[in-house]
Amino acid sequence: MVGVITTLKDAEISAVVDSDGRSLACHVDQRPPGISLRQCLVSAFRPTNETGNFWTHFLPIFVFAFHFLEVFTWEGVPEPSNPFFYPFWNYFLGVLYLLLASSLAHLLNSMSLIIREICFFVDYGTISAYTVGSSLAYYYYIHPQAGIPDFGFKGQNSTQRKSLNADEEGWHSASSPTQFQLFFESLYIPSSCLVAIICVLICCNTRQCWRKYRYAVRTLVFLLPFFISSTPIFYRLQSPSASSLSSSSPQLFSTMAAFFYRHCFWLVVSAIFNISKIPERFSPGNFDIWGHSHQWFHCCTFLSILDELQMIKVEMRALLLNPTLILSPATPPRLPGPTLWSTYGVMVFLQGCIACIIALFGWQAYQIYGPEQKKLKGH
Template sequence: MLLNCGQPLPLLRHTDVPPRVIENFILTGYRFPNYSLKDCLLSAFRPTNETGNFWTHFLPVFVFFYHFVEVFGWESTPNGDDPFFYPLWNYFIGVFCLLMASSLAHLLNSMSIVVREVCFFVDYGTISAYTVGSSLAYYYYIHPQAGLGEMREQNGSLMDVKQENLKSSYAMSDLSIFFDTFYIPSACVVAIFCVMSCCNTRQRWRQYRYVIRTLVFLLPFFISSTPVFYRLLTKSPYSVKSSSFASSSTMAIYFYRHCFWLLLSAVVNISKIPERLAPGRFDIWGHSHQWFHCFTFLSILDELHMIKAEVKAIILSPSLLLPPGIPPRLPGPTIVSTYGVMLLLQTTIVSIIVWFSWKANCIYGPQKDQLEKEHMKKHAKCH
């Protein structure tokens, strides 16, 4: 460990850090990968090239939470622990883990090369967990028959004609097998594929890593968004004059904005603009990864608004809520179908992260002492 004589550890140029740490077109503001945990935490308040990356995903945690809890203050809303909200809580878990893992990965990655690798493995894992959390929310709130139960008259007889009309105008039988059987499993399989692909870019395909990481997450977007595409192309299940229709009709604009921010985030992440245009000028503030964080959070925020609009539409339509004791068209959320799915996914992702972390330790672990010795020769004295 370097002696800092009570002073903050010096920030370095790209020529003074291991090639593994260097980011394209970022010339200064680097932390050498041997910081203590305390040094890493304190660096959040120093102008390094990771400071903005930390804050642009840490502060949004509180913004997201503020907009999320609004749901539980609505009139006639079930209790927060009601099974109706299980998918929404899983979505919250996915977003919270994504934002926290990303911010901490950027803050703690200078402890060592191995820790740096593990930090970003975890980061990729939480991105995939977030996509499955989104899929669960889409499935139970935006699914073609989300919240639709067998509607009954007061005397208990089935309203067959009304139900058949609803089915024929709204639900497509040729897609029901996909939605009911393959949608969630497909989202999980794709998420696992994405984690493995992104982790691999840290050990191979380095030249194209930003392109691969960006493109590989387009696949889960298209899979997860299938219910939204369906809803946009079919008739609304709600009466045009109802409050539910007014709430649900806002879904489209939120989804289009969600897509816009995702596209913008992909463009800046691949192009490395603006630092590509002026290397060294955006080392601390304003480089592409900070904009990438901002745009991805704006996409998440619009996605949250979209989900909330659908949740509100269901709540405002008592006739479409799942009546107790009546078998619904779409089985209601359970602990197994929501938290159980996320737990199984997370267990698989953790196993993948452990495997890649072990490989990273085998590759970079032996280099730690050599790196420190080389750096000590250059910075043996306190200035």
């Protein structure tokens, strides 16, 4: 029957584990390479080593979408197509691609050795795209008054808006920009894109090189985009006065900081699970279906994304609903507001670069696994 999957047991795993790259800590119910698309889809509902890996990133798509769309129910917000939301939609696409690619990579990777490699190349690419989506959201929402112009939000007339205080006027002053301002205005987004591309190259390379330390390399390599993309938040945390616009801003600032610290906490916990391979390292065979480290890694990374989303929403609510946080029309922003080219254009360009990298490594995978795949089909 087409829908029946014969999973590998202990005695059979050693024959494929080296070439297939499966975890030695997983002892039973591993899907064999070379199964059909239909069998892969059916395996999502059967107890295999990839079942939990699929669901722990597929179900969060709907949870994330629910919390994301909640923004558009706020009173007085502009239409979803308003340029104000361009960075937010790009952030949504980055997270969607990450969760969808991760879940499908785990679901479809047993179709062939070549498809397995390509699935995870795409997975690494979407992680990098997500970091740039986060950077776009940070660029326009997290940094104090970073180029969000007046889009004519409902319920906020010009008499309600207050001018910026001395701290904000200092930021917009063109006479003496600081080094951070120059970096942020000129290099922040390009740096995020460059680092994302470097991360894809390194992670894809770990499929063949540095295999002994591949999990540590893949985990540590994403520290760089984290630090680059989080630059606006570090600035806010080190310069609280930059957000002191009203008596309510300290509460807003502390809320943003709390979500960021939780975001970091879940990232650290996810890294520990990914590198240590706990709990299956200490109890091989008992966590093959549910509860192994990669599933906890998935859960923790999603919790970090959820806290990141809440952090961004806090800043967006402040910009949208608090008149004292809207730029005065008399004080033009130093940074340009979001446009199609500066948001969607950046993501399309990045995706094109990542697609070229995936194509290159995919061709290399074909050269390596093509002959072996033909042998498997011959049997």
